[in-house]
Amino acid sequence: MMMTNRTQHGFTLVEMIVTIVITGIVAAMVGMFIRNPIQSYTDSVNRAELTDTADTALRRMARDVRLAVPNSVSVLNSGTTYYLEFLQTRTGGRYRSEQDCTAACTGDILDFGAGDTRFEVLGGFPGSLPLAGDRVVVFNTGQSDDTNAYKGLNTALVSAATATTITFASTLFPFDSPSKHFQVIETPVTYVCVPGPADSDGNATGTLTRYSGYAIRTPVASAPTGGAGPFLLAGNVSGCIITPPEALPQPGRALMTMRLALQRNNESATLYHEVHVNNVP
Numbered sequence: 001m002m003m004t005n006r007t008q009h010g011f012t013l014v015e016m017i018v019t020i021v022i023t024g025i026v027a028a029m030v031g032m033f034i035r036n037p038i039q040s041y042t043d044s045v046n047r048a049e050l051t052d053t054a055d056t057a058l059r060r061m062a063r064d065v066r067l068a069v070p071n072s073v074s075v076l077n078s079g080t081t082y083y084l085e086f087l088q089t090r091t092g093g094r095y096r097s098e099q100d101c102t103a104a105c106t107g108d109i110l111d112f113g114a115g116d117t118r119f120e121v122l123g124g125f126p127g128s129l130p131l132a133g134d135r136v137v138v139f140n141t142g143q144s145d146d147t148n149a150y151k152g153l154n155t156a157l158v159s160a161a162t163a164t165t166i167t168f169a170s171t172l173f174p175f176d177s178p179s180k181h182f183q184v185i186e187t188p189v190t191y192v193c194v195p196g197p198a199d200s201d202g203n204a205t206g207t208l209t210r211y212s213g214y215a216i217r218t219p220v221a222s223a224p225t226g227g228a229g230p231f232l233l234a235g236n237v238s239g240c241i242i243t244p245p246e247a248l249p250q251p252g253r254a255l256m257t258m259r260l261a262l263q264r265n266n267e268s269a270t271l272y273h274e275v276h277v278n279n280v281p
Contacts, residue, residue, distance in 0.1 A: 206237030
């Protein structure tokens with residue numbers, strides 16, 4: 001029998017160890033180059049998400065405030081916690097104050113000389129119809145009990161409505177509106193902003209929440225009870241400042257500001273928002 005020599009191919013243990021060491025060195029060098037770009041991308045994503053959350057929350061608050069009954073916006077704070085409360089309108093319009101006497105006198109006016117239960121809405125309702133249980137308010141200035149919707153003397157409980165009329169419990173409204181306007185209160189609304197410190201992971205622990213559907217109360221620095229809520233608008237809140245509406249040179253116009261700061265994974269975002277408030281009663 002004839003024997004042949006075969007050449008054996010492979011690697012030694014020393015070669016394998018050297019290869020592992022070299023691969024580890026190369027991987028470490030590559031990691032050093034890509035670590036900062038990856039971290040920068042992660043930080044950018046965190047900041048973008050925080051900014052989007054804060055922007056969405058502030059825009060929601062601003063939209064609600066623009067629907068508030070004139071002169072019903074109240075801002076109170078207890079330490080760093082802020083309470084923004086107002087009466088949100090469902091709809092509104094102009095009431096008939098004089099009859100049309102071109103031929104025979106017609107038209108259901110809102111009577112300010114005696115208790116009334118119905119009036120005609122000129123031009124109809126611009127939005128949805130009032131619902132039973134809403135409240136109609138006339139001439140809300142907030143300057144006295146007679147013109148403060150939180151006190152209820154210038155409001156009436158709605159029982160029914162059509163496209164051109166609104167019916168309510170018998171009420172003698174104290175004052176006529178110079179512009180003949182009325183608003184229909186859907187619900188009181190309260191926003192509560194409670195900042196919180198950051199935890200060990202760099203996440204702020206505060207919250208921004210919304211309450212609605214509770215009974216109308218005099219605004220106080222506390223969360224309401226009953227109704228719907230709290231609904232979370234934003235977490236990771238590290239700070240907030242809300243200023244009460246300040247009168248502008250234009251009559252019946254006011255400006256309020258809101259600042260919201262969020263922090264997550266040691267990244268933070270702070271947004272500032274201004275809201276023009278219509279206080280023409």
